[in-house]
Amino acid sequence: MKKIDIIKRAYESESKEYILGYKDTGSHACYMIYGILNPKERGRIIKPGKGHEEIFLILKGAVKVTGAHNGFLREGEAFHIVGEEECFLENTEDSETVYVISGGHSEGGH
Numbered sequence: 001m002k003k004i005d006i007i008k009r010a011y012e013s014e015s016k017e018y019i020l021g022y023k024d025t026g027s028h029a030c031y032m033i034y035g036i037l038n039p040k041e042r043g044r045i046i047k048p049g050k051g052h053e054e055i056f057l058i059l060k061g062a063v064k065v066t067g068a069h070n071g072f073l074r075e076g077e078a079f080h081i082v083g084e085e086e087c088f089l090e091n092t093e094d095s096e097t098v099y100v101i102s103g104g105h106s107e108g109g110h
Contacts, residue, residue: 006034033101037063037091044089046081053082054103061097064090082106
């Protein structure tokens with residue numbers, strides 16, 4: 001078993017995200033993103049891209065979502081997004097928001 005400290009890697013990254021995917025697993029079938037939004041940070045866009053689907057989950061904190069989906073997500077809440085759909089995220093909290101995005105190929109994609 002190959003252990004990967006994705007939290008450490010996310011904090012070390014300029015984007016505060018770490019993509020666990022092909023370079024770690026050798027597989028193009030699926031990926032997972034662990035990310036952190038700073039307090040009151042705006043600007044993260046979720047857009048899987050053609051042939052992909054993603055599930056976005058809040059682990060800690062909350063975000064305001066606008067675009068293909070609209071509303072607020074809090075800890076433990078998630079949504080599904082497909083292909084060229086796009087959502088914009090804003091951390092509405094005075095503390096970090098932590099999220100996970102899991103994705104893979106849609107039927108017929110790749």
